[in-house]
């Protein structure tokens with residue numbers, strides 16, 4: 492689906508945001524009566540005032556979620572029936588695709604074309620995929636002697652907290668709620684405070700679909716209050732988190748200080764794109780490389796921010812990358828031609844610009860971009876930026892910038908390429924480009940990352956597990972059937988015959 496400009500204007504004219512919390516099947520103000528405002532980062536103008544939930548609201552959401560879990564209306568519903576309701580839920584999200592896409596573009600500064608062709612369709616696809624799996628997973632029986640039966644069954648873990656980032660608001664939520672709901676859990680979502688609106692609207696649709704009250708709750712609010720309350724609550728059985736490594740670490744602490752709830756973390760990255768000297772089609776590499784770093788303004792956990800390239804082809808490849816970057820138009824996120832929208836907020840834009848300054852100060856050579864642009868709009872836009880002559884010890888090569896900034900680093904042989912690529916505390920994703928099939932196998936095994944894409948940039952798809960090695964992840968995977976494991980407990984039922 493593509494949205495024409497006039498359709499976008501019609502959608503905006505009819506938008507009315509759902510700004511209250513969604514708890515126990517009802518839309519509610521925060522108990523404190525407080526609200527917080529979000530803004531449109533492409534204009535700097537206020538967008539909506541949203542219920543500011545805190546520990547007390549989280550406590551009520553947990554009570555509702557627990558009650559729903561115990562009454563079995565969802566947790567003990569036949570998986571085939573859960574599947575039917577989740578299909579309806581996905582259909583409703585799809586029906587509201589234009590509204591949700593425009594909402595996310597307005598609130599997150601994301602290009603509307605991405606929202607409408609990637610974020611919302613993949614949200615729908617994710618829920619459908621896990622729904623479809625609900626009644627297709629079998630339990631096991633162990634190889635006992637004739638006097639016993641040992642059944643190994645999976646049961647929903649209970650009440651799941653999902654704490655979500657702002658870069659793909661609906662999609663990251665779907666990655667959590669798809670498998671958690673399909674396996675029969677009750678869920679409490681805390682969206683990022685900068686992007687609550689699509690989650691709140693989707694919560695309303697969940698009730699229309701027939702998901703029982705209390706099974707799906709959304710508590711908007713700040714990390715230090717609502718997020719922390721989820722992490723420390725004694726009656727939440729698991730927390731699934733996507734966000735920065737820094738906050739992910741806190742969730743491990745919260746669990747240790749409370750009830751040892753299970754923690755699943757999908758965190759940051761500093762992903763390498765390794766280009767071997769034997770590649771003939773450098774145009775294809777350049778096209779993938781540009782997409783890998785500039786898609787979603789570089790506000791992407793798998794952004795390939797380190798271009799680790801053989802020194803013999805570096806100059807040619809960078810020329811091609813620069814030429815292609817000209818097609819990545821920075822502009823109004825609501826313009827279907829825009830490929831790079833605004834940074835999520837002013838402090839984040841300033842952080843990205845400070846990394847660019849650090850790159851210059853440390854001696855990297857700025858060969859493209861480097862500036863804030865379109866400041867007259869009131870929005871927070873940064874142009875695509877490329878550094879040459881980067882070494883892997885520089886700040887721009889070590890820290891996650893989460894912006895449109897590419898750092899080119901050269902190597903001389905395969906061993907050096909692997910060493911450079913793995914010399915990072917992160918391990919979320921990596922890309923490898925080579926025409927040598929043996930090198931492709933060697934490198935894809937040698938790189939310490941949860942997803943390695945060969946001769947392309949890809950995160951895999953809904954069928955393949957997604958998550959990180961090292962400080963990029965902990966305790967599980969999103970996507971694929973593997974994601975069901977973290978939302979279920981294994982029970983052994985041992986019977987004497």
Ligand code: NAD
Nearest residue numbers: 655656657682683714715718719734735738757758759792
């Ligand atoms: P963030 O860590 O600042 O926030 C994520 C969530 O945690 C938000 O809902 C926030 O309110 C909450 N939070 C913040 N402080 C908290 C606290 N003290 N206690 C409890 N909760 C708290 O991350 P962000 O800025 O929203 O997102 C960007 C980060 O997310 C990047 O590091 C990016 O790499 C990562 N990310 C990872 C993946 C992945 O799948 N690995 C996907 C998308 C984004």
